[in-house]
Amino acid sequence: xxTPLFGAAALNQKLxxxxxxxARLETPAAVLDLDQFEHNIALMAESxxxxxxxxxxxxxxxxxxxxxxxxxxxxxLGNCCAKPGELLALFEGGVRDLLxxxxxxxxxxxxxxxxxAAAGGRIGVVVDRAxxxxxxxKAAQRRATTFDVLVDLDVGLKRSGVAKPAEAVELARxxxxxxxxxxxxxxAYQGRVQHIDDFAARRAANREMGRLLASMLDALREAxxxxxxxxxxxxxxxxxxxxxxxxxxxxxxxxxxMDEAYNSxxxxxxxxPEFAPALRIAVTVIGHSSLGFAIxxxxxxxxxxxxxPPRVFLGGELVxxxxxxxxxxxxxxxxxxxxxxxxxxxxxxxxxxxxxxxNLHDVLHVVREKELVALWTVEARGRAD
Ligand SMILES: Cc1ncc(COP(=O)(O)O)c(C=O)c1O
Numbered sequence: 001x002x003t004p005l006f007g008a009a010a011l012n013q014k015l016x017x018x019x020x021x022x023a024r025l026e027t028p029a030a031v032l033d034l035d036q037f038e039h040n041i042a043l044m045a046e047s048x049x050x051x052x053x054x055x056x057x058x059x060x061x062x063x064x065x066x067x068x069x070x071x072x073x074x075x076x077l078g079n080c081c082a083k084p085g086e087l088l089a090l091f092e093g094g095v096r097d098l099l100x101x102x103x104x105x106x107x108x109x110x111x112x113x114x115x116x117a118a119a120g121g122r123i124g125v126v127v128d129r130a131x132x133x134x135x136x137x138k139a140a141q142r143r144a145t146t147f148d149v150l151v152d153l154d155v156g157l158k159r160s161g162v163a164k165p166a167e168a169v170e171l172a173r174x175x176x177x178x179x180x181x182x183x184x185x186x187x188a189y190q191g192r193v194q195h196i197d198d199f200a201a202r203r204a205a206n207r208e209m210g211r212l213l214a215s216m217l218d219a220l221r222e223a224x225x226x227x228x229x230x231x232x233x234x235x236x237x238x239x240x241x242x243x244x245x246x247x248x249x250x251x252x253x254x255x256x257x258m259d260e261a262y263n264s265x266x267x268x269x270x271x272x273p274e275f276a277p278a279l280r281i282a283v284t285v286i287g288h289s290s291l292g293f294a295i296x297x298x299x300x301x302x303x304x305x306x307x308x309p310p311r312v313f314l315g316g317e318l319v320x321x322x323x324x325x326x327x328x329x330x331x332x333x334x335x336x337x338x339x340x341x342x343x344x345x346x347x348x349x350x351x352x353x354x355x356x357x358x359n360l361h362d363v364l365h366v367v368r369e370k371e372l373v374a375l376w377t378v379e380a381r382g383r384a385d
Contacts, residue, residue, distance in 0.1 A: 005375070009363040013375060021372040023315070023346055028298035029282045030361035031348055032376070034368045036276035037070075037256065043274060044238065044255045045074040051242025056080055056099060056231060058253030061355050063380035064364060065093030067256060072097075078122070080231075080251045084109040085383035087123070091116045093379040099124035099231070101187060101251065103132055103152060103160050107139075114139040117147060124148040126187045128161050133174050133181070140180030149175045150231060153188040153216050155209045161187070165219030172225040185227025186220070188213045189251060194236030195261065199269035206237050210244040217246065235275070236265050257354040261307035279358065280348035281310070282365070283330060285341045294332040294340040296347070299325040302360060307352030314347050322349055359384070 005013055008026035015021035025031070048055045057071050059079035068079050068090060078097025081087035084106075087098045100113065103126060117123040117140065125147050127133045133149070140147050151171045154161035162168050168186065176183040190209040196202040213230070220227055233241035233250030241250050254262055257279035267274045283298035303310060305325055312320040312332050319341065323333035332347070334340060341347065351357040358364075362381050366374040 005363065009365070009375060012365055012372065015372045016374060018371065020370050022367045022370045025282045025346055025365060025372065027282045027284045027346060028302035029365045030358065030363065030378075031280040031282050032257075032364045032366045033276070033278045033280065034366055034373065036278035040255050040258065040275045040278055041070060041074050044252060045076070047238055048250065049075070051239070052245075053233075053242050053247060054249035056249050056251055057256070058082070058101070058234070058251045059086060059090055059098075059380065061253035061358070062256050062378075063089070063358055063383070064376055064378045065090050065095050066376040068093075068095045071256070077249065080253075081380075083384055084113055085385035086380040088112060088116060089380035089383045091119075091121055093377070096120060097122045099126075099148075099150070101126060101189065101231075103128050105132075107135060110135050110139045111143070114143040114145055114147070118143040118145040122148065124150060124184070126150045126152040126160075127171060127175065128152040128154075130171065130174055133171060133178065137178035137180045146180055146182050148184045149181045150185050150187040150227075150229060151175065153186050153213065155188045155190050155212045155216075155232070156193075157189060157191040159191070165216045168216050169219050169223045169225060172220055172227075173223065176225060183225070185229035185231070185248075186216070188216075188230065188232040188247070189234070190232055190237065191234070194234040195265060196236070197264045197266060199266045202236060202265075203240050203243075206240045207244065210246055213246050214244070235262060236267070239268055254354055257351070257358070259307060259351045259354040259357070260310060261353045263308070263350075277350045279351050279354055280313070281351060281357070282346055282348050285332075285343050285345045285347070286329075287343060288340050289331060292340055293323075294320075294334070294345075296322075296330045296332060297328065298349070299328045299330050301327055302357075303330075303349070303351060304353045304356030304360070306356065310349035310352055312347050312349050314341065314345065319347065 060082040152161035283296035
């Protein structure tokens with residue numbers, strides 16, 4: 001860990017390597033359970049291998065260069081990033097293969113991306129309009145470099161991307177003609193499919209998206225613009241994305257940490273998730289309310305709460321749920337019949353939604369069983385620019 005540490009993380013650094021340090025963390029602290037994290041990395045790598053898919057995980061879920069390195073060591077191609085700031089922070093953190101998975105509208109950001117490409121990055125971008133294609137080409141030419149380019153297809157999310165095969169062909173043709181750009185293929189992210197809880201319903205929705213995608217791919221092939229890369233997919237669809245053999249790679253992100261929002265998604269049709277809740281937020285009981293509930297030192301500045309409420313664990317045992325959060329404080333609803341936890345108890349909470357939660361933390365406290373073993377910087381924390 002190279003950046004200076006402040007607050008709880010600076011105090012916690014002194015605990016690295018001490019037996020039992022996991023239960024003594026200064027809080028609030030983002031905790032990464034290394035065994036569960038490694039399980040998640042290995043499971044996704046194996047699923048992709050079996051399905052014949054490459055993996056370009058989305059960094060929006062973790063924002064941490066050390067995690068990228070571990071994903072790549074398990075076979076991943078690099079990372080996707082949602083924003084230029086996220087991408088540039090990971091580039092500064094030493095990651096060289098990065099795809100910006102959303103269109104942008106800023107000449108200064110385009111130039112900053114071209115500088116990263118000129119400095120040795122393999123920088124991929126997506127485009128869904130002609131003026132963006134020419135802006136990327138001009139920036140690449142000015143910096144004497146090249147962008148890898150995917151044409152962004154709207155296969156139902158209605159957020160970005162072209163929706164008609166003819167538009168996809170037109171953009172791909174433009175990309176293939178301009179210096180500074182390397183036409184690599186298409187992006188088709190089916191975000192609406194990911195959180196459909198029921199396996200059969202999710203499979204049906206994924207197939208429907210596949211039909212839309214197939215018609216676009218046919219048009220591109222007929223125009224002599226066959227894509228080498230067809231990128232899309234996520235954690236919720238990862239076991240389905242190989243079925244129709246349209247995608248060449250998937251962009252799953254949340255699987256590294258998992259969260260309560262994904263916990264109800266039946267990943268494989270046998271009930272329940274298969275990835276482990278590797279990311280936790282450790283909080284301390286600092287008092288009791290007049291109603292007798294334990295109050296913790298972590299609220300909405302430590303957790304994103306746009307999902308089902310976090311579960312609370314003490315030494316691996318489920319003891320309750322976070323039932324209410326203010327900005328800096330939370331209230332634990334204990335499991336039926338249990339009394340409130342004593343003041344000073346450090347508990348670990350699962351996260352409602354991992355992406356915006358990690359965005360609140362500078363450091364991951366990496367634990368193996370009962371011991372704090374390392375601190376990892378979250379380089380792109382706060383980089384929503
Ligand atoms: C373009 C894109 N690809 C991939 C993902 C990763 O999805 P998940 O975290 O569900 O795996 C997202 C998530 O929002 C996304 O926007």
